[in-house]
Each structure stands twice: as structure tokens, then as C-alpha cells.
Amino acid sequence: MNPAVFEIGKFARLTVIWLSIIFGAVWAACWAVGVFAPALINASGMPTETASLASEVLRALVPVVAVAVFIPINAMFMVLCERRALALFTVRKGPNRVGPDGLLQTAADAVKLLFKEDITPHGADAVMFTAAPIIFFAPSIIGVLPLLAAASGNHELFRSVNLPTGIFYVLAIASIPVVGIVMGGWASNNKYSLVGALRSAAQAISYEIPLVLSIVAVCLMAGTLDVVKIADQQKDSLLSWNIFGGGALLPYVNLVVAGLQGNNEQVQAIMQHFQAQPLGPFAAVLMVVCCIIFFGIYITGACAEVNRIPFDLPEAESELVSGYNTEYSGIKFAIFFLAEFTNLFVVCSIASIMFLGGGHAPLPGLEQGFTEMLGGILKQLPGSKEIFSPGWLINSLVNPSTVSQAFWIILKTYSLVIFAILIRATLPRFRIDQLMAFGWKRLIPLSLILLIALTYLRELV
Amino acid sequence: MEGFPQLTTWAQANVEQAVFYLLAVIAIPLAYGVVCDRNIIRSGFLLIGVFSTIAGLFILLSAQFLALAQIMIYGVGITLVVVIALMLTNPKAEKESMPALSIHKGPAIFVACFLFMCVYLALRSAENWPVKTDVAALSAAENLSRIGQSLLTNYSFHFEFASILLLAALIGAVMLAKAEPAVHDLNELSANEDKLKSSERADDVVKV
Amino acid sequence: MFGLVGRAVESLYYVCVGLWTVAKHTGRAPITKEFPDTMPDLPGAFRGRLALAVNPETSEHLCISCRQCERVCPDKCIDITAHKSPETGKLELIDFKIDHGLCMFCGLCTEVCPTTCIINTNDFEMSDYSREALIYDLKKLTLTQDESAHYFSKKYLPIPKPKPKPAPKPAAAAAKPADGVAAPAKPAPPAAKPAEGAAAAKSAPAATDKPAGDAAATKPTAEKKADDSKDSEKEKAAPEPSAAEGKAEPDKTEG
Ligand code: SF4
């Protein structure tokens, strides 16, 4: 067989197996806590007051349970995926010994890390040394909650975490980890750690500005901070995604389609709209260009925020041993590791919700067709009303629109993750002065100019 | 928390106060630590903790936006920069050159008591410190747009003024940072002087 | 301004070229050698564990106890025990120890060895349970005839001139190299040396069971051939026998 097909096929198999494990586990946990347990409580004949309070508490806990189940398994998968994808890009094999085709490599690594000795270096500030990994990791648990609502298509179990401050909340929480890095680097009593931490702080603070500005641009186009609303505004098709101007091109594409179909009335209607905005087409194209550049700025800023190559100066191995986590070992190191990969996942899922249409399919009709098909199948099931019957089980487990949304957002997010790995396989590391110059002299002015341009273009379209 | 009517009422009845006291119990020792810790960098980190607990208090007051801004700007942005600036100093050397602190104790206690009395009296006299109650009744989303609107309408002057202040501070910082070209060694110095001289000479020639 | 935009576009273009280059290589059949399962195919010049070769044709031990390697080793990890044989009055190798725990595999010893006796093999799997186990003695260091032949051909080394022996006991020498049956080197007439080496290299399989004298008998014809076709080999071979001669000279008592 063609080796390319063979190797990529093996990688795809690994990804599919792990993803089904991850999301199967998350799905099952959410269902158990949010649907099954409340049903059990209601059926057990407790006093109604307590029973409904208890089931409400359980249902409110679902997002937390989902995140708590998701993060460790996902980090394990991402480490394995990164190693295997890097191997693919660099014509190697990658881990392929533990378990069938190396599937269990990172599970074994995780177990090994948990049993390693936990060392606190001499002269370290023990309290802060311990607090640092927690401060680094905790935000990635509480920060992703609003994203869950958008990713699950506003499923009723996750509706409660859909904050009106949505994306602002996510960004504010996502800015906390750098405190953990600086704290850990300072508390380690090690020069390398301290230099790594200072670099990380400088980098995170400077690249947060273009990152936030690109998110602000999206919020500006959407007119809201609410992630669910932002995702829903992009639901029509590829062209309404924010990366393609959030639907700026849509009327013109509609015009062409109507013209081709010979639908004169529609053409007339759209032409009237143009007469009101003579600069419209020009502005729309410019807006699309702006949005694509903003997407690039976001990806750059996000890579810098989560310390990925080419911005991994905080842990530049060749200069700083391992940067801020040099002195960490055992479970604390595992937590740093976990959080790093979770942060990568979070920034990629923010990108796919804010720019790439969230859980919505790229082509119109795809999502609706799938939902209707699955709904039709589910309706066929016998006895779907009766509690605890097989029909009820499946009906409460499978929500057609959530399934479709989850599929698309998983696809988009992990594609971005693999793109980040491709970048890692390609680009060398920046020098610190290049990094700062690039951030302050190029990215920030560029994003400010584009933001102003976008504000005016939005009025012209 | 829409969708959880019972939980919300129960939480309002039982949890809110508990959380308030919990935050207070965390915040006060942290604040004490900020003032009293011998290690100035550690007190910087404790300050971040204090700001975070205050953000928690804002959440209890259902001021989500304020809480998040508090975390993002004060907790992480500003305090972290302060901590890093502290790391770049040499606390031991500073300590040696500092005069004995005890002479400041009396005035410090006086100022602290004075400030406390001011705040206390202001809070006591409710009519001098009117607290709007209807704002909290707004939903969080309305709250958010209300903040945005008032920042750009009623309070736009204050808003702009604050940004000008920040801009001035920024420019000041730039001026401080590039005040003089750093002279690394004597060769460079003399080279610079030579250049200066030659330019002066050129100027002279032009003048002549 | 436009320069800046141009530069941005240009650098973006190069980044994309890089990404595309990496992406093009995606999924090519891996070049990984799965080491414990398949041994890597190492080049002859690979500097692995040290070993002492025997003459691939006559299986006599090549070491002449000249101690050049001991002297040149920067880590002082070679330890040679030799004495003057009471019967022949020549240096006789008793033991040869190399501490591989100290060795840094610089290969200097193999450079100076006049008889190409000490060589770097391709073997690198030497992990052991104690440091003492890394000190290899003569028995462990000496290669068999086949192994020597393998490395001589792999490293393109000229086959050394066999030492003419008064009482040839090749079988004993091959079986018990540890006994240090190092026959005294008897330098042949200088003119014959390169030719002899070349001839031996040419007719390796035939020469192995022939006595040394026979190989010498084919001298005249072989010399011409060697001159014609094996110039480079001759050049390589030339200094070594003469060096052997030089080293052997002080101990020369007979012939
Ligand atoms: S390879 Fe170098 S270090 Fe090792 S024994 Fe030879 S000369 Fe000494």
C-alpha cells in the first residue's frame, strides 16, 4: 500500500479511537449525572422538595463533571496526538509500543508521572511552589465552562453556564495562568525557572493585546459577548462564519445565485439594497480580508499565549533547561503538563467558536438534514416516553442537534490543534527581542488599524 | 442561573452569606500578609490573591463584568507587572540604604485611622452615599450593555480622561526608558563624542 | 508602508512554503529503525566498542605490544601488560585491558595502531550492571577470525602482512588468542611489503589456508597488478608495515 495512506490511516485510526473514548466518557458522565441520577431520585419517592432540589443540584453540576472528565483524558490524547503527528511530519514512527500501536503510551506516562517522587527544591518557597501548578491549572477548568454551552448547541444541561459576559469571562480567566507561571518560576529558587517565568509573563502580557483585539473585532461584528449567540449567528454556511466577514459576502453571493437561477424579484430586492450602499461590495471584500487577517492574528497570539513553538521561549530547552517548570517533578509537573495542553485545546476551541462557526456545518442544509434524519430514527423507537425503557435511554442520551454540533466542533477544534502541531514541526523559535518587536511593533498596530477599519467597514456593508 | 429556580432560592438563602464570610476570611489574612510579609515579592503575589477575592465579592454583588475586569486588569495585568518590576530590583540593597522605619510608625497609624474613620462615616450616613438598588435587578446582559452605554454617554468624559492619563503614563515610561543612549564602554563613548564633534563641526561650517 | 506590507506578505509566503514542505513529507514511510528488533545498518567508520583484531587470513593476533595506543589514549583507559619472552627475546602480550567506562570512543588509539590491531567495531550494546564489567580483558577484546575479516572488509582496511613464523601454530593461535601467542614480527624485505599486502587482499580466500611463504612466492606477479590497479590501497598499506618494522626493530634478535 502507499505508505502515505498507510501512515495517515494509522494516525486517523488512533485519533478516532481516542476521540470516541473521550467524548463517549464525557457523554456518559453527563448523562449519568444530569439525566439518569435525577430520574432515579425522582423515582425513588423522596419528598418532592428535597428530590427536586437534589436533582437541580445534580444538573447544575453537569458542566463541571463534563470538564473534570474531559480534561485529563483529553490531555492524554493531545500529548499522544502531538507526538504521533510530529512523527508523521518528520518521517518517524512516534510512540508505537505501549498497547496496540502505541495507543496507551500517554496513559502509561500519566501513571508513571503520578507515582514519581514529588521534590521541593532546597530554598524554594514551599507554599507558593505548591500553589503555582494549581493556579496554572484551575483556570482551564473554570474558564471553558461558557464554551461548553456553545459547543453543545446550547443543550439544556449546559445552558446555565452560558454567561452573558461569555467570551470576556473566558479571556479574563485565561489570563490567570501566567500568574501561576511567574509564581512557580519565582518559588523554584532557580535562575532558569525565573528567567523562563519572566519571559512568559512578558510574552503573555504583550501577546494578549492582539489576541483580545481580534476577539473584540469578532464581538464587534456580532454585537454581543455571548458565545452561544456568536456561534448561532454563523449558522447559515461557510460564508457566514466570522473568518469570512460574518456574512458580509452573503448578499452578493445570493445575488449571483439568484441571477443564475433567473429569479428576478430577488435580484431586484437585492439590487435595491445595493443602491442604498454603493460601496457595499468593495467594503465587503475588505471586511473579509480584515477578518482573515484577524484570524491569523488570533492564531499567532494564541500560540504565544499557550507558549507553543515558535513562541515557546519560556521553556526554550536549549537555553533554559525547561523554563519555569525546571524544578517540578511528579504530580505537580503532571499538572503543568495537563494545563498546557488543555490551554492549547481551549484556545483552539475559542477560535473555532469565534471564527469558524462553532458547531455549525460549513454547508447549508447539512446540519438540518442530519438532525432530521437522526430525529426520525429516534422517533421510530418504541416506548420512548416510558421512563427507564430502552427507548427513553436512547432518547435521553442522544440529542440530534447536539450530536451534529459536537461533531463539527470537534472536527474544527482538533483540525486547529493539528495545524498548531504542523506549525510546531515547521517553524524555529523566535529570539526574545524578535518576539517583542513582532508583538509590539507589528501585531498590535496591525490589529488596532484593522479594528478601526472594521468598525467603519461594518457600517458600509 | 436561569433554569434552576429552587437552587437559586436555596443558594440565595443559605450560600450567599457563607460565601461572603468565606471570602472575607480569605481576603483579610491575605491583605495582612501583603502589608506584613518580609518578602516583598511574596506580598506582591498575595496582593493578586486579595484582588481575586475582591473579584469574588463583586460576583456576589452580581457585578460580573466588574469582577472579570478586576481579575484581568488588576489581578493579572497590573499586579503582575508590579511583581516583575520588584523582581528586577534588589530588595537587600534597598533595605540597607533605607532609613529606619520606626520613625514613620506614628504618622502611619494616624493616617490609617483617619482613612478608616472617613470610610466608616461615609458608609454610615446612607443619604450621603446613595446606593442604587434598581441596577442589581437588571439581568446580567442588560447590566453589561448598561455599563457600555454609560461609559460612552454619561461618563464618556471620565472614561476619556482616564485613557489620557494612561497614555501620559505610557509616554512617560517610554521617555524614562529611552532617556539616554546607554554607553557600554569607553570606545563607544569616544566614538559617540567624535561623531558629535564632527556633526558640530559640520553645523559650524554651515553656519559660517 | 508599502515596503512593510510587501515584507509581511513575503515572510508569510515563506512561512507557507515551509508549512507546505513539511506537509508534503507527511506520512512518508518512516525511516525509524526499530532498534531492539532490527539492528541499524551502521557504516564501517562508526566508532563503537573497541576490539583487537586478528589477521583475517592467518588468525594470528595482530597486536605487537608496542603500547602506542596506551600512550595516545587521552583517557588512559588502555592498560597493556607485556613482557619480553625469555625464549625469543621478543615482546609478548600477556594482557590487554580497556576500560570502556572511561573510553570516549575518540578513535585515537585506532589511528596510531601500526598493525591495525585495535579497531572500533560496530557494536554499541555494552550496558552492564557494574563499572567493573566494562573493563574488557584480552579474551573479551579479541575478535574471531571471521569477525576480523568482516571488519577489515567493512572498514576497507588492507589485510596485514602475515608474520612469518619459525614454528607456525595457527590453529592454536586462533583457538586461544588469550594466551597471547604473538609471534615476533619478522620484517620482510621492504620492497615486497606493499605488494604482499595487496596480494593478500586480492586473494583473501585462497591465502587463508596457505602458509605465509606461499603468499610471498606470488610476489612478482602480484606486485605488478597491485601497481596497476590498487594504487590507493598500496598507499594505505605502505606506511603500516614500515611502522611495524620500526617498532619491532628494537626487539629484533633473530633473522
Ligand atoms: S577510543 Fe580514545 S578514549 Fe577510547 S581507548 Fe581509544 S584512545 Fe582511549
Ligand code: SF4
Ligand atoms: S599493536 Fe596496536 S593494539 Fe597493540 S599495543 Fe600497539 S597500538 Fe596497541
